[in-house]
Amino acid sequence: MQAPTSASTLRLPALMSACLLAAFTASAGELRALVRDADGKPLADAVIVAVADAPGQRAGRPAAPGTDTIIIDQVNKEFIPYVLPVEVGTSVSFPNRDNIRHHVYSFSDAKRFELPLYIGDPAAPVLFDKPGTVILGCNIHDWMIAYVYVANSPYYAKTDASGTATLTRLPSGHYRVRVWHPRLAGGEDETTESLDVTDEGVVEASWQISLTPDFRIPRAPVPGQAGY
Amino acid sequence: MIVFVALLLVASQVLVFLAIDRAVSSNTLVSVREEIAVGERIFHRLLRERSEQLITAARLLTSDFAFRQAIASGDQGTIASALNNHGSRIGAEKMVLVGPDGRIMATAGPTPSASVSTSATSVAELVAEAARSGSASGIKLSDGEPCQVVVVPVLAPAPIGWVVLGFSIDARLAEELSALTSLDISFAGWQRDRGWALAASTLDSDRRDQLRRTLAGVAPDDTTGKLATTVAGDHVTSASVLSIDDDHAVLAILQRSMTEALARFGSLREILLWLGAISLGATIVGSLLIARSISRPVNRLVAFAQRLEGGDYEHGPPPGGNDELGQLATAFNSMRLAISAREQQIKAMAYHDSLTGLPNRVLFNDRLRQSIGVAQRLDHPVSVMLIDLNRFKEVNDTLGHYVGDLLLQEVAARLRGALARASDTAARLGGDEFAVLLPAVGAAKAQEVAQRLRQALMQPVEIEGHLLDVDGSFGVASFPEHADEPNLLMSRADAAMYVCKRRRLSCVVFEDGHEAELDGSETLALSTELRQAVERSEFRLYYQPRVDLSRGGTMHAEALIRWQHPQRGLLLPSEFIPFAERTDGIHAVTLWVIAEAFAQVARWRRQGLPMSLSINMSVRDLLSEELVPELLQLLQTHDAAAHWFVFEITESAIMDDPERTRKIASQLKNLGFGLSLDDFGSGCSSLAQIKRLPVSEIKIDQSFVAKVTTERDDLAIVRSVIDLAHNMNLEVVAEGVESQQALDLLQRLCCDHAQGYHVGIPMPAEEFEQWIRRPRTARGEVAMAHKGFDA
Known part of the structure; x- marks a missing residue:
């Protein structure tokens, strides 16, 4: 398994993009994406995935030291983050920071698993070895939901609140870039754009996507705080 | 009356009943409609609540981890059995799992053949709605059966599919909703290829059939209005379309039975009927009581009034209380007494002479008949005595009617006083003629009584300063000696009286020759004397x-x-003219009068006295064919003009032969003679006939004029006659004017001419000439014993 190496993938591309931008501009290309919804509002939590046409382009793959474990926290009965893009083969840990038990599960085809009621760190992280979307739920708390987007490419980024995401260190070449979002209406492939990235250049692209209704279940009221 | 009141009451109660019934009916209809409206709202709310409950139940179902696991397993069999198992938990009849892509992934249900594929499109709609809003529900047809369908997502935790659960709308639901809404509830499904089918209903089978028949003719998109009108009858109906698309429709029919609604008022109706019966009974009892207190006294009063009508004034009315009926009875009694008194008075007037107070001819004859009846049985004689006052007319004419009347009263008093026995009756038969009835008295005795009476009469009497001698002619006849029946007896006494008068005897008892003497020789003698x-x-x-x-x-x-x-x-005319008229002698007399009158006026005219004359014309002369030529001859002889003369014709002349009278009168008129209607008012001539006669004046009979100042009736008659005559362009002559008062009054009444003692008495020509030449103020001497032809 290649899990240790791939675990070094940048945990938060949005945070990194600002400081890395100046350092690596000369050595690799950069894709700056803007995602908006049908109303033109910037859309957060969209995942931009760039897939290189030729396998040889993998030269510029960001090298990640395997020190940091990628995690999805459970804090205050919510998964954090809500959307987590990872590359295939990445293991994700689901530490429980609440003082109650959670029962994390997924029925998604890309990864079916179940972490029965537990407190604290689970025994082992979960390896996401197939590309696709894995929807995480908690069997105790219906409203808890998180998405692990398992990308079949190392080049991906998640939009921030301003709807932008920056893919850095892209080796120059031809890419098919697509957008995914938990509420994306229609197929992911339909968003695919073909882009050429050069070592020196910054490619900008923007998407406007339609969303399905927000389907999240409201939180159950906290006892004693009804009405507040 | 009672029946009428009762009928009236029944009618009013029926009306009240109908009005209330109608009000109840229409109120009921209104309230039933309200009930339906309310029921409909409740119905829809219940359906909505049921959907929510079903959705909640379905959510619980789909959030079951095991269920989600099973669904997520992707294994068809597992999914179906999980669906079946979990769906059954909440009583779903049909279960379908629809994938996120809208495809049906699995179906399940207690009835294996059950499928919602027939309504897949409508399910898809619901799924789409659920995808938008989290859940959806609706009424759908599935295999022709209406179902309440709910759609909820299977969240893991994002939707991994949609569970569609169908809950059949069955009789139990209908019953439940019916119990809550108090309405009859029916569900009907419509499919384009099969039409309407009644799915569940709380109606009985008859009414279901009725509803089916009604539905058969209704299009699914036209139900609401149409059902309300078509399923009328006993039910008030409201229809709600629960779902409709091109091929399917589900309809809820809510009905309320009027009969049941009205049944609530059944007791009210019963109370009304009872009230009606009780008040009718009370009316009848009350009416009977009223009858007892009113009808019976009234009937007794009616009987009393009928007795009054029959002439029974003896008995008073039935005793009455102090109420209105009592007052009525008192009034009746007053009426009875008044009528009785008046009848006595009328009787007295009918049987007594008002001037003297003596019995009149009617009463006298009555008593005569009675006496003769008694006499026949007892074999007694009865005598009657007729008394005629001698020269009474002279008194009357000379001293006036007033004195004459007083004289008659004095005579009556003397006769009454002279009669010894109570059974004897003195009566005044008319004018100066008296009669005395002497029951059980023969002729001889009667003659004695006659002598006694004569003695009494012959005492001089002083009236108004005049000392008058009175004498009478007495004629006596006796039953059965002279006649055996009253009329003959009277006529024989009359004959005797005339004989007595003529022979100037004091008293004559009837003898056989008397009548012959009066009828034959007397007349014969008189006519000879007239000529x-x-x-x-x-x-x-x-x-x-x-x-x-x-x-x-x-x-x-x-x-x-x-x-x-x-x-x-x-002799006055009355003393010989009637005789003359009975013979031919009258014509000679008339001719003499006309000739003398013509001659006299001609003489006066020559002397410068422009007189004109009225001449009395008897009927007999008027109708004579020789009259006109004779008049012409006389005018010529005496050199007189016709317009100087007025012929006076009596009313009786006109009545005898109106046509001929009119003809001759017209001839006289044409000759220039004036014509006057004499004694107007004494006869009964019709106005129509007078109108046709060419008369120029009428003379009001002196009987009216005499009392014109004292009698209101006579005044009215005179005034009317004057007005009438003037309206007919006739002049009016008043005869018998005896006082200045009368003269003044007549002048005020616009009478044209006046004649009478107060104006001037009849006078011979020489005297008349002197009278007329005298100043007017000096006229008016004491009247002499002269009397007019017309008296």
Whole structure:
């Protein structure tokens, strides 16, 4: 398994993009994406995935030291983050920071698993070895939901609140870039754009996507705080 | 009456009942409609709540981890059995799992053949709605059965599919909703290829059939309005379309039975009927009581009034209380007494002479018949005595009617006083003729009584300063000696009386020859004397002046005949004209009068006295064919003009032969003679006939004029006659004017002419000439014993 190496993938591309931008501009290309919804509002939590046409382009793959474990926290009965893009083969840990038990599960085809009621760190992280979307739920708390987007490419980024995401260190070449979002209406492939990235250049692209209704279940009221 | 009141009451109660019934019906209809409206709202709310409950239940179901695991397993069999298992938990009849892509992934249900594929499109709609809003529900047809369908997502935790659960709408649900809404509830499904089917209903089978029939003719998109009108009858209906698309429809029919609604008022109706019956009964009882207190006294009063009608004034009315009926009875009694008194008075007037108070002819005859009846049985005689006052007319004419009347009263008093026995009756038969009835008295005895009565009469009497001698002629006849029946007895007494008068005896008892003497020889003698009178110039013409009230002055007089009889002195017309009229003698008399009148006026005219004359014309002369030529001859002989003369014709003349009278009167008129209607008012001539006669004046009978100042009725008659005559362009002459008062009154009444003692008495020609030449103020001497032809 290649899990240790791939675990070094940048945990938060949005945070990194600002400081890395100046350092690596000369050595690799950069894709700056803007995602908006049908109303033109910037859309957060969209995942931009760039897939290189030729396998040889993998030269510029960001090298990640395997020190940091990628995690999805459970804090205050919510998964954090809500959307987590990872590359295939990445293991994700689901530490429980609440003082109650959670029962994390997924029925998604890309990864079916179940972490029965537990407190604290689970025994082992979960390896996401197939590309696709894995929807995480908690069997105790219906409203808890998180998405692990398992990308079949190392080049991906998640939009921030301003709807932008920056893919850095892209080796120059031809890419098919697509957008995914938990509420994306229609197929992911339909968003695919073909882009050429050069070592020196910054490619900008923007998407406007339609969303399905927000389907999240409201939180159950906290006892004693009804009405507040 | 009672029946009427009862009927009225029944009618009013029926009306009240109908009105209330109608009000109840219409109120019921209104309230039933309200009930339906309310029920409909409740129904829809219940359906909504049921959907929510079902959705909640379905959510619980789909959030079951095991269920989600099973669904997520992707294994068809597992999914189906999980669906079946979990769906059954909440009583779903049909279960379908729809994938996120809208495809049906699995179906399940207690009835294996059950499928919602027939309504897949409508399910898809619901799924789409659920995808938008989290859940959806609706009423759908599935295999022709209406179902309540809910769609909820299977969240893991994002939707991994949609569970569609169908809950059949069955009789149990209908019953439940019916119990909550108090309405009859039916569900009907419609499929384009099969039409309507009644799915569940709380109606009984008859009404279901009725509803089916009604539905058969209704299009699914036209139900609401149409059902409300078509399923009328006993039910008020409301229809709600629960779902509709091109091929399917589900309809809820809510109904309320009017009969049941009205049943609530059944007790009210019953109470009304009872009230009606009770008040009807009370009315009948009350009416009977009223009848007891009103009808019976009224009936007794009616019986009393009928007795009154029959002439029974003896008995008073039935006793009454102090109420209105009692007052009525009292009034009746007053009426009875008044009628009784008046009847006595009328009887007295009918049987007594008002002037003297003596019994009149009617009562006398009555008593005579009674006496003869008694006498026949007891074999007694009965005598009657007729008394005629001698020369009474002279008193009357000379001293006036007033004195004459007083004289008659005095005579009556003396007769009454002289009769010894209570059974004897003295009566006044008319004029100066009295009679005495002497029951059980023979002729001889009667003659004695007659002598006694005569003695009584012959006492001089002083009236108004005049000392008068009174005497009478007594005629006596007795039953059965002279006649065996009352009328004959009276006529025989009459004959005896006339004989007595003629022979100037004091008393005569009837003898057989008397009647012959009166009828034959007397008449014969008189007619001979009449003829001789003309030859011997024994007639005299007197002239009574007549004053012209409008212009003043006297230029007209009435010619009145007198007979200067060699033996009997001066005779008034009444003493010989009736005899003359019975024979041919009258014509000679009339001709003499006309000739003398013509001659006299001609003489006066020559002397410068422009007089004109009225001449009395008897019927017999008027109708004579020789009259006109004779008049022409006489005018010529005496050189007189026709317009100087007025012929006076009596009403009776007109009545005898109106047509001929009119004809001759017209001839006279054409000749220039005036015509006057004499004694107007004494006869009964019809106005129509008078109108056709060419008369120029009428003379009001002196009987009216005499009392015109004292009697209101006479005044009214005189006034009416004057008005009437004036309206017909006739002049009016008042005869018998005896006082200045009367004269003044007549003048005020616009009477044209006046004639009478107050104006001037009849006078011979020479006297008349002197009278007329005298100043007007000096006229008016004491009246002499003269009387007009018309008296």
